[in-house]
Amino acid sequence: MDLAAVIFVETAYAIASLILVSMGLAVVFGMMRVINLAHGEFMMMGGYTTIVAVKAGINIYIAILIIAPFVVGIIGLVVERLVIRHLYGRLVDTMLATWGLSLFFVGIVTMIFGNTTTGISTPISGFQIGDYQINGYNFFIIVLVILLLIVMYALLKGTRLGLIARGTMQRSDIAAALGYDPERIYMLTFMAGSALSGLAGAVLAPLVGLVPTSGGAYIAKSFITVVAGGPSIITGLISSAASFGFINQVFTFGISPVVGEVALLVAAVILLRLMPQGITGRFFKGKL
Amino acid sequence: MTLNRRDFMAGTAGLLTAACGAMIPGSALxxxxxxxxxxxxxxxxxxxxxxxxxxxxxxxxxxxxxxxxxxxxxxxxxxxxxxxxxxxxxxxxxxxxxxxxxxxxxxxxxxxxxxxxxxxxxxxxxxxxxxxxxxxxxxxxxxxxxxxTPSQQVEVLVPHAIKKWGKKIYVLAADYNYGQITANWIKKYAADAGAEVIAVDFFPLDVADFGSTIAKIQTAKPDMIVSVLVGGAHLSFYRQWAAAGMNKKIPMASTTLGVGNEHKVLTADEGDGILVAYNYSPExxxxxxxxxxxxxxxxxxxxxxxxxxxxxxxxxxxxxxxxxxxxxxxxxxxxxxxxxxxxxxxxxxxxxxxxxxxxxxxxDVHVMEIKNQKMNVLESALQxxxxxxxxxxxxxxxxxxxxxxxxxx
Structure with a gap:
């Protein structure tokens, strides 16, 4: 019984962390069709921002929830103005440019912090479920992801801003004809996506040993999750993260963590073979 | 690359010069x-x-x-x-x-x-x-x-840990030759000391999420963990282990933690009490x-x-x-x-x-305990x-x- 509870929490955590690492990319790639290969580096920078802030004596939650997304959002804004905005609609070119950016960021961070592992401790201590000890921080991540999804949904569905953003992503010419400036909306959306990536990196920072090349570990998983999710941003994200997280954990507990990772990738290949448009290309059509 | 005659001649000339150079006895130069x-x-x-x-x-x-x-x-x-x-x-x-x-x-x-x-x-x-x-x-x-080498470390570390903590060992190792070989030595020296390795889990070097492993370890209820984890990503294990509060419940020994001063990246709370065995400690x-x-x-x-x-x-x-x-x-x-x-x-x-x-x-191999980001020597096995x-x-x-x-x- 206790074990079942532990497995349930671990599975929820696996799903939540997949959603978390993919959220920024879902906005940038899912909405804007910009293949951002520097997504992992945005996360890495979010992590470093948190560590620097915490070591400077700032409260860890403020560092994670406010400072890191803000800083990375600003970096995203600069990147959008300097590089990305010239490349909208040019898929291969953005890929090359963002790949270059990722190398650039890894280089810069290495120059500043050195190529060594840094980290901070988790702010929440572990607690007991029956015979088992569980990482309390996992709950923080699960709750945070749920809140983020609700906010994102409310923002996109309920506000005028969200409506304009979605409209622009679908037909920027019509949005322009109606008097909205697509360039400005693209800029803000990219910035929001970057901030989400920074937040994800910040939230995960206390759980990992951070090195400047850490971003590489997330990029594959986040792309798989977003691509398999399909055209609907939020529904797609939830459905693909839930499938992959579940499969990963079943095999991890049943066999070993290595097999768990393999199972996730195999599942992604099969899923994309059966549903080339992603999960929401077939189910939940028209949902957000 | 295309090679024309001029390049070839230049290259060969260079090689010949180098070869002639090598013939002059080093001591004379x-x-x-x-x-x-x-x-x-x-x-x-x-x-x-x-x-x-x-x-x-x-x-x-x-x-x-x-x-x-x-x-x-x-x-x-x-x-x-x-x-x-x-x-x-x-x-x-x-x-x-x-x-x-x-x-x-x-x-x-x-x-x-x-x-x-x-x-x-x-x-x-x-x-x-x-x-x-x-x-x-x-x-x-x-x-x-x-x-x-692994036998030098493990021969000293494992029996010490068994004496201290008990006979059921859970091994976590990096998935390449060093990890595999060291895991084998742990099995051997555990058996020699009358203890048992109840499970060995191998992890690729880029695995950074150990949540499910930590749950699995608790199901197995070992007396101790021996970690042969390597590198920055694996450092997450120690952090997540401590975050779950497990560092207070199941003790740990490691053959790798601290080789590159990893114990100074972990906080004192995360690293305290971990047993290691090396040739050197600044203490x-x-x-x-x-x-x-x-x-x-x-x-x-x-x-x-x-x-x-x-x-x-x-x-x-x-x-x-x-x-x-x-x-x-x-x-x-x-x-x-x-x-x-x-x-x-x-x-x-x-x-x-x-x-x-x-x-x-x-x-000499010294068994050491990490305490306050330092390695305190507990026992020295000479030569x-x-x-x-x-x-x-x-x-x-x-x-x-x-x-x-x-x-x-």
Whole structure:
């Protein structure tokens, strides 16, 4: 019984962390069709921002929830103005440019912090479920992801801003004809996506040993999750993260963590073979 | 690449010149300078290992030069930074032996980097020292290896931990040859001590999420964990283990934590109580260590960078220097023969003796407990031989051997 509870929490955590690492990319790639290969580096920078802030004596939650997304959002804004905005609609070119950016960021961070592992401790201590000890921080991540999804949904569905953003992503010419400036909306959306990536990196920072090349570990998983999710941003994200997280954990507990990772990738290949448009290309059509 | 006749001629001319150069005896060219080659990753992802190693070698050489050099000649260092890139080892290794024509090469960090240059050194008859803790088994008369091997560590660490904590062991290991081989030695020494390894989990080097593993460990209810995890991503395990509060419940020993000063990246709370076994701790009280720490402070200031393999490198350089003194020459054969007499030096980690049979080191292994980001020595096992490599390698009987044996425990 206790074990079942532990497995349930671990599975929820696996799903939540997949959603978390993919959220920024879902906005940038899912909405804007910009293949951002520097997504992992945005996360890495979010992590470093948190560590620097915490070591400077700032409260860890403020560092994670406010400072890191803000800083990375600003970096995203600069990147959008300097590089990305010239490349909208040019898929291969953005890929090359963002790949270059990722190398650039890894280089810069290495120059500043050195190529060594840094980290901070988790702010929440572990607690007991029956015979088992569980990482309390996992709950923080699960709750945070749920809140983020609700906010994102409310923002996109309920506000005028969200409506304009979605409209622009679908037909920027019509949005322009109606008097909205697509360039400005693209800029803000990219910035929001970057901030989400920074937040994800910040939230995960206390759980990992951070090195400047850490971003590489997330990029594959986040792309798989977003691509398999399909055209609907939020529904797609939830459905693909839930499938992959579940499969990963079943095999991890049943066999070993290595097999768990393999199972996730195999599942992604099969899923994309059966549903080339992603999960929401077939189910939940028209949902957000 | 296309090759025209002019390029070809130019290239051939270069090669011929180089070949002629090689025919002039090295001693005639450098009568008052000994050429010391160093090849280490002092930048890139392995710089946490390489930088202190480089500093330690330079300290050792300064000490030797200040004391009047070797046989009246001072040592000149030629050092290359391989930037944590294996391809550069081949390139700089060739450069050291062909262009710089050094008398000895010290260096290499990962086993892959050692294997990238070992044959170059052997073919060019350049004496080679690899001064790093590694998986054991290299059998080659041209190389001397002064780091600890798995049996040396595990033989001391595991029985100590079993006595302290109990008989059910759960092993977590990195999924490559070092992890696999060390896990086997843990099984062997656990069985010898009447204990049992109830599970072994292997992790690829980029795995950073250990949540499910931590739950699995709790299901198995071991008396202790032995960690053979390696690298930055695996460091997450210690952090997540502590975040779950498990560090207070199930004790842990490790054969790898702290080699690159990882225990200083973890907080005191995350690292406290973990048992390790190495040749060196800055907390060792011995005249040789005091002298080493003083020398380091004078030259570099910050002693917090010192770690196990930096000291290995320091000891390797001094072993070689002692052999050159004994041989009265830097000639490869004479130095090798001097080392094969079972030569030893007193290093910061204790007495280090070359084992003539394997060209590995017989050294002291200290069981230590991490406390407040320091390694406090609990027990010292003196002069442990490299049993693993000895079981497969005998350079006395078979001096032309040139293999890395995969040693079964």
């Amino acid at each position: 450098a009568i008052d300078k000994i050429k010391f080659g160093s090849i280490l990753d002092t930048s890139g992802i392995f710089d946490a290992y390489g930088k202190p190693m480089d500093m330690a070698a330079r300290l050792a050489i300064d000490e030797i030069n200040e004391a009047g050099g070797l046989n009246g000649a001072s040592i000149d260092v030629t050092a290359y930074d391989t930037q944590s890139n294996m391809a550069l080892y081949t390139q700089f290794g060739q450069k050291l032996v062909r262009q710089d024509k050094v008398d000895v090469v010290h260096g290499g960090i990962l086993s892959a980097s050692r294997e990238a240059i070992r044959q170059t050194m052997r073919k060019s008859k350049t004496l080679y020292f690899y001064n790093v803790l590694y998986e054991g088994g290299v059998c080659d008369r041209n190389i001397f290896i002064t780091g600890v 060792l009280k011995s005249p040789a260590n005091t002298k080493f720490l003083q020398g380091w402070t004078k030259k570099f200031g910050d002693t917090s960078l010192i770690h196990e393999i930096a000291v290995s490198n320091y000891q390797g350089v001094h072993l070689w220097a002692e052999a050159v003194r004994r041989a009265g020459s830097t000639d490869r054969t004479k130095v090798t023969e001097a080392l094969e007499t079972g030569l030893s030096i007193k290093g910061p980690g204790g007495l280090v003796t070359i084992d003539p049979q394997t060209h590995h080191a017989i050294l 442990r031989p490299p049993l693993d490599t000895q079981s497969a390698c005998d350079l006395k009987a078979n001096p032309d051997d040139n293999t890395q044996y995969e040693i079964k425990a």
